[in-house]
Amino acid sequence: MRFELHRDHPQPLYQQIAEWMRQQILSGTWPEHFKLQSEIDLAHELQVNRGTIRNAINALLEAGLLIRKHGKGTFVTGQVLEQPLASSLVTFLKG
Amino acid sequence: MRFELHRDHPQPLYQQIAEWMRQQILSGTWPEHFKLQSEIDLAHELQVNRGTIRNAINALLEAGLLIRKHGKGTFVTGQVLEQPLASSLVTFLKG
Amino acid sequence: MRFELHRDHPQPLYQQIAEWMRQQILSGTWPEHFKLQSEIDLAHELQVNRGTIRNAINALLEAGLLIRKHGKGTFVTGQVLEQPLASSLVTFLKG
Amino acid sequence: MRFELHRDHPQPLYQQIAEWMRQQILSGTWPEHFKLQSEIDLAHELQVNRGTIRNAINALLEAGLLIRKHGKGTFVTGQVLEQPLASSLVTFLKG
DNA sequence: GTGGTCTAGACCACC
C-alpha cells in the first residue's frame, strides 16, 4: 500500500484517503466486489483513527462506489462502470 | 495561574500571553512534554477569545517551544534548552 | 425540552434524537429558519456525546430538514412543507 | 491472570469464565468499581471468541455483579456484598 | 462561539 498522507496539508486526512480509494477503484486495482481490509486494519496501516477511515468510506458510499455489509465487510460495488454512464444520461436529458 | 493581563497596554493580549507562556516553559514550570490546558479552558481562565489563545500558541509554535497534536493537545517540545541559542542567533542576525 | 432518551432500547440513541427533532420540525415547534442549539449544548442537555448529536443531525440533513452552516449553526430548512409534496409528486408519476 | 480453561470439560467455557470472574469479585481481587479489561483483550488472553466472553459477562450482569457502560467499559458494581444474600434467596426459592 | 476533523478506546449487533 504505497500511499502517503500529508498531515500538514489543508485537505482533511479523510478526503486524502477517499481520493486514494477512489483511484484504487476507478483504476481497477480494487475491482468490482473487492473486499477492503477491515476499518481497524486500515486505521493501523495508515496510522489514523478508525473514525477517519469511516469518514473516508462514507464519502465513497454516497458516491456509490462502496457498500458496507454489517458483520461482513466493505466492498467495491458492482456498478462502478455504470456510474459515469448514468451521469452522462442525466446530462443528456437536461441538455 | 497567577498571571494578569493588561488590557490597557499597547502590547497585544496574545503577546502578553505568549510571553507568560514562554516564561512558564523556560523557567521549567511547564517542563518538557508538559500538556497545556485546552485552548477553550485557557480562554475561559484568561477571559479572552479562543482566537487570542491560538495566536499566542502560534507564536510559540514558530519559536519551537510548543507543538500541537490534532485531537490530542498542545505540548511543550523536548528541545527547550536549545531554543535560547537559536533565538539569540536570530537576534544577532537581525541586529 | 421535555424529551427522554431510552438507553435500554434497541433503537440507537441518535435515531431516537433524530425522531424527536423531526417531530419538532414537522409540528412547527421548530419553524423554518429556526436555529438549533449548538451541538455542544444539545449534547449537555441530552446527556450524550457530541458525536451522537451529530449522527442525529446527519440523518435530518439527508432528509433535507436541516442545514449546517460552518461557524454559524444548524438551521431548519426553508422548504419543510414542500418535502411531502415532492414525495407525493413522485408517487403520482410512478402511479 | 493465572487461570486455566478446560476445553474438554462438560461445563461450557463461558460458565468456567463466569465462575472465575465471580471469584475475582467476591474475593476482592476485583474490587468495587474495578474496570475489566476490554472484551477483545480478554478474548485474546483466554484464547476464546469474543462472544464467549460476552456470555460470561452477561451471566454476571444478571447476577448484579457487573455493569456495562457503552463506550466506557465493564465494571464491578458497588453493592457486591449484598449479592450473595440475594443469590441464596433465589436458590432457596428454587430449591 | 459554531460546526469540522481527529484521537483513543470501548461495547453492540450481526456474521
Added chain:
DNA sequence: GTGGTCTAGACCACC
C-alpha cells in the same frame, strides 16, 4: 471478526 454506535476530549476553520 466485521461494521455500528457510543464515550471523552482535543485542535481546526470559519464566523
